[in-house]
Amino acid sequence: MANSDKNIFKIADSIYSSRLLVGTGKYKNTQEAKSAIDKSGAEIVTVAIRRTNIGQEKNEPNLLDIISPDKFTILPNTAGCYDADSAIRTCQLARELLDGHALVKLEVLADKKTLFPDITQTLYAAEKLVNDNFKVMVYTTDDPIIAKRFEEIGCVAVMPLAAPIGSGLGIQNPYNIRSIVENASVPIIVDAGVGTASDASIAMELGCDGVLMNTAIAEAKNPILMAGAMKKAIQAGREAYLAGRMPKRAYASASSPIDGRFF
Amino acid sequence: MKVLLNGSSYSVKNNCSVDSLIKNLDLNGKYAIEINQNIIPRSQYSNKRINSGDKIEIVQAIGGG
Numbered sequence: 001m002a003n004s005d006k007n008i009f010k011i012a013d014s015i016y017s018s019r020l021l022v023g024t025g026k027y028k029n030t031q032e033a034k035s036a037i038d039k040s041g042a043e044i045v046t047v048a049i050r051r052t053n054i055g056q057e058k059n060e061p062n063l064l065d066i067i068s069p070d071k072f073t074i075l076p077n078t079a080g081c082y083d084a085d086s087a088i089r090t091c092q093l094a095r096e097l098l099d100g101h102a103l104v105k106l107e108v109l110a111d112k113k114t115l116f117p118d119i120t121q122t123l124y125a126a127e128k129l130v131n132d133n134f135k136v137m138v139y140t141t142d143d144p145i146i147a148k149r150f151e152e153i154g155c156v157a158v159m160p161l162a163a164p165i166g167s168g169l170g171i172q173n174p175y176n177i178r179s180i181v182e183n184a185s186v187p188i189i190v191d192a193g194v195g196t197a198s199d200a201s202i203a204m205e206l207g208c209d210g211v212l213m214n215t216a217i218a219e220a221k222n223p224i225l226m227a228g229a230m231k232k233a234i235q236a237g238r239e240a241y242l243a244g245r246m247p248k249r250a251y252a253s254a255s256s257p258i259d260g261r262f263f
Numbered sequence: 264m265k266v267l268l269n270g271s272s273y274s275v276k277n278n279c280s281v282d283s284l285i286k287n288l289d290l291n292g293k294y295a296i297e298i299n300q301n302i303i304p305r306s307q308y309s310n311k312r313i314n315s316g317d318k319i320e321i322v323q324a325i326g327g328g
Contacts, residue, residue, distance in 0.1 A: 062293065
């Protein structure tokens with residue numbers, strides 16, 4: 001992202017200190033999700049919007065009672081939507097649910113096997129939502145041309161996938177991710193596909209502004225330990241990016257001087 | 264009269280308001296309501312009347328990525 005102060009992470013006029021965004025799905029229970037999120041240091045937390053269970057699970061705590069909108073930036077998603085209209089409808093319900101909070105994660109899916117996004121439907125929905133004053137963080141493929149198009153529409157962040165959602169395969173196309181980052185003037189956040197800490201570091205070393213993940217933490221054998229690892233990986237990757245890595249060479253380059261040898 | 268509440272048939276009194284429906288359901292936490300795909304803002308819960316056959320959706324935030 002072309003930002004005069006490289007170390008400020010800003011989305012829709014809010015400044016965040018953590019570049020790790022996390023989901024709340026797939027945990028054993030809400031308490032485990034909360035412990036992992038606390039350990040991750042994440043400030044932006046995604047949620048899904050679904051039907052309330054009428055007359056059931058009276059004692060089940062409401063997610064937003066545990067993960068409070070007073071403490072976290074809640075990012076409602078449109079997961080499970082396969083057309084623009086249901087995604088728009090979901091965003092409108094989310095905004096009402098969250099008392100006018102207009103930040104949303106837009107995803108319009110195309111295919112159940114890959115969960116790849118339907119770009120034409122996503123473009124259509126993004127345009128409608130931006131016109132309706134939503135602040136749209138958009139899930140997309142790693143196509144640099146499409147990423148730019150979402151920025152031009154007015155999305156506040158563009159979120160290319162590293163690999164399919166929940167696959168844990170890591171960054172499959174670092175060249176495209178780098179290309180998206182180099183051409184962007186909104187935050188670029190890798191969303192989906194991260195499997196372990198090094199994947200998150202690679203995304204950050206490529207210059208991404210942040211990483212959004214869920215399964216990599218929730219499906220780790222020890223989610224809370226992994227949440228801490230991800231926090232460090234994001235920070236390490238970011239610092240390595242800012243530091244600027246050494247050039248790669250085909251052959252060795254001795255670290256100790258040749259001069260002054262006594263042998 | 265019958266309405267379709269979150270996809271299931273549900274009985275409410277004639278001329279029932281959204282407010283009284285919510286009280287009957289004893290909902291906890293945050294939720295949002297849509298009737299026939301129109302969002303009902305919280306400020307309209309007491310005035311908005313439910314009609315027979317209305318399709319009502321009540322949604323909340325749950326875990327997701």
